[in-house]
Amino acid sequence: MTRFTHSHRRFNPLTNEWILVSPQRVQRPWLGQIEKPPRETRPAYDPDCYLCPGNARAGGKRNPPYDGVFVFDNDFAALLPDAATDARAEAAGLLCATRERGLCRVLCFSPRHDLTLPAMAHADIRRVVDAWTEQTRELGALDFIAYVQVFENKGEMMGASNPHPHGQVWASEHIPTEPTKELRAQREYLRAHDTCLLCDYLAAELAAAERIVLQNEHWVALVPFWAVWPFETMLLSRRHIGSMTETTDAERDALANIVKRLTTRYDHLFETSFPYSMGFHQSPTDDAAHPEAHLHAHYYPPLLRSATIRKFMVGYEMLAEPQRDLTAEIAAARLGALPE
Ligand code: H2U
Ligand code: ZN
Numbered sequence: 001m002t003r004f005t006h007s008h009r010r011f012n013p014l015t016n017e018w019i020l021v022s023p024q025r026v027q028r029p030w031l032g033q034i035e036k037p038p039r040e041t042r043p044a045y046d047p048d049c050y051l052c053p054g055n056a057r058a059g060g061k062r063n064p065p066y067d068g069v070f071v072f073d074n075d076f077a078a079l080l081p082d083a084a085t086d087a088r089a090e091a092a093g094l095l096c097a098t099r100e101r102g103l104c105r106v107l108c109f110s111p112r113h114d115l116t117l118p119a120m121a122h123a124d125i126r127r128v129v130d131a132w133t134e135q136t137r138e139l140g141a142l143d144f145i146a147y148v149q150v151f152e153n154k155g156e157m158m159g160a161s162n163p164h165p166h167g168q169v170w171a172s173e174h175i176p177t178e179p180t181k182e183l184r185a186q187r188e189y190l191r192a193h194d195t196c197l198l199c200d201y202l203a204a205e206l207a208a209a210e211r212i213v214l215q216n217e218h219w220v221a222l223v224p225f226w227a228v229w230p231f232e233t234m235l236l237s238r239r240h241i242g243s244m245t246e247t248t249d250a251e252r253d254a255l256a257n258i259v260k261r262l263t264t265r266y267d268h269l270f271e272t273s274f275p276y277s278m279g280f281h282q283s284p285t286d287d288a289a290h291p292e293a294h295l296h297a298h299y300y301p302p303l304l305r306s307a308t309i310r311k312f313m314v315g316y317e318m319l320a321e322p323q324r325d326l327t328a329e330i331a332a333a334r335l336g337a338l339p340e
Contacts, residue, residue, distance in 0.1 A: 004327050012226035013189070013197060015181045019228050020316075020323040026330075040273070042114040042163060051164035053111045063108075068124070069131040070108040071169075077104035079172055081144075101144050102172040107131055109165040116154070116165050116273055118263035125256040132169075132280070133244040133252065139171035140245070140285030147175045147284050150244075155275025157302055157310060175284050182281055186292035198294035202236050211332040214261055214340075218254035221262045223332040228322040230304045230311055231269065231331050233262065235297040242283030242293035262299070265338040272307035276300060 009018045050057045053065045059075045079102025109128045110120055117125060136148045152167035153160040160166075175183065189197035205211055205222050213221045213233055224234045235258060241247060247255070266274035277300045283293040304311040304326075316323055 004329065010226045010328075012224075013201070014185050014226075015178075016185050018321055019226055020321055021327060022323060022325050023327050025325040040163075044112050044114050046113045046164070049113055049162060049164050051106070051108050051162055051166055052113050066108070066111055068111070068127050070111070071105050071131060071135065074104035074106050074168070078102075079104050079170060098174070100173050102170060103139060103142075103145070104171075105135065105139075105169045107135065107167045107169060109167065113164050116263070116267075117152075118260055118267050120165070120260070122256055122260060125260050126253060128167075129244075129252045129256045129259070132167075133247065135169045136243060136282060136285075137245045139169065140243075142171070144173050145171045146286040147172050147179060148282065149176065149179075149279060150282075151277065151279030153277050155273065157275040158277050160275075175286070179281055179284070183284070183290070183293060186294065190292040196240050196292065196294050198236060198296060199240050202238070210329050213265070213332055213335045214258065216254045216257050216261075218251045219258040221258055223328040223335065225328055227328045227331065228313075228324060229300050229302065230324060230326050231266070231301050231335060233299045233335070235259075235262070235299070237295045241295050242290050243295055244280065244282060246295070261340045264340045265335055266299075266301065268338040269335065270303055270307045272303075274301060275303065 004021070004023055006024050007020065007022045009020055011018055046052055047055065049055060051063070053063055053067075053070070056062050057072075057075055061072070061075065063070065063072070079100060081101055081103055107128070109115070109117060110124060117128070120128075132150045136150065139145050139148045148169060148171045150167065150169050156163075186197045189195075189200075193200070202220060205225075206220070211223045211225060213223060215221065218238055220236050220238060221233050222236070223232060227233075235255075237247070237251065239251070241251075244252075263274065266276070278297055280295065280297045281293075282295055283290040302310040311324075313322065
């Protein structure tokens, strides 16, 4: 990668934003020994966990003795279906607000308190994929929902409130900011080139073969050229589909496969249960057609050098633009060399 040895900017065509890369600050890939943090042991069932089967949650509700995946309405939902706020698009002027209705759900991946996605069996991850798909379908079908955001915060470092394996689904009346940026870029690209931005990007990455982490028949995991987080990755469906609701049975099976393999590699990187925020970007569920949307997931992990040394997005990042030292190519090579 001799062409990327000194500071340069890379363009993110999905958001139309630039990032600063400073490879000269890491003269060589970091090869030091990694201290193994003590493995945390958790019981398979925790009587004090609000996500374990049969336990009580805040507000007096009780979880059923579930098996497999369990979905419930978040007891502290950030979005409410009948938001009474009268902020009906105060669109004029500088003080602008609008009503936002929606629904928030919590999705327990497993009844087992001690598991995480990489530790779960393929068949059980497949049930999680099916639940993501079903939630997208069900919430997206509501007439006041324009977007369904499926995501997971994993680990205390990412603000997960509980180690019990779980994710969330937030469905909203408007398309949120990040998907709005990405959809705009995809729409403009489609208009200009008559092809899909992410289909073309995937083809370019497969040809370059410098940032691919792993792949299977239906999905590719790569470190995007414009990655901001040190070990950020993206999962892309090979086929041009906009939403999980359009996946075939084989594609959902392959998604479970690549999620397990990618998160297993992440755990091996620093010999720790790897923290991240991840989520899917899919077609909006408003009334419009979205030929521009290409189903994908982003993994944003905070760790930089070890189980405890993280990257902070501060200073220059907050005030100017995101910056990284490690190139995407080196990050991809390191992830690509890990066992599954
Ligand atoms: P996170 O760990 O990603 O924050 O998700 C846990 C969610 O669970 C969080 O949004 C909800 C919180 O509001 N929750 C309940 O719905 N019921 C409870 O009894 C505790 C937490
Ligand atoms: Zn639990």
